[in-house]
Amino acid sequence: MIKNIVISFEEQKEESRGSVEFQVFSFTNKIRRLTSHLELHRKDYLSQRGLRKILGKRQRLLAYLSKKNRVRYKELINQLNIRELKTR
Structure with missing residues (x-):
């Protein structure tokens, strides 16, 4: 599963290096x-x-993404197999 994620992110690498998803992936x-x-x-x-x-x-980027677009945040944490942020 991780190899599939790597391939999909590397295909988008040239056009979206600055995206929050790519930054979280590289972190x-x-x-x-x-x-x-x-x-x-x-x-x-x-x-x-x-x-x-x-x-x-990575925590700050994930907090930003969860505030801006909750759906993309959920998809990203499911793809990368990381836990959700603790909310205060």
Whole structure:
């Protein structure tokens, strides 16, 4: 399923790099890559800091998308298999 998502996003890559969906997709890939790195290198504190920064950026983008277009937000989190935002 993830490969299908990658292919569909890469097909749209040239025309929509600035879209919120593409940015969330690329942040999710970075998060998964850093998470697997941190499983091996537990004391890599600089990578932990980078992971927290990327998580915050993705969270802000998802909050923006959920306010602007709830349907696109739901589709995106279902495609990427990520949890919904906690609302206050």
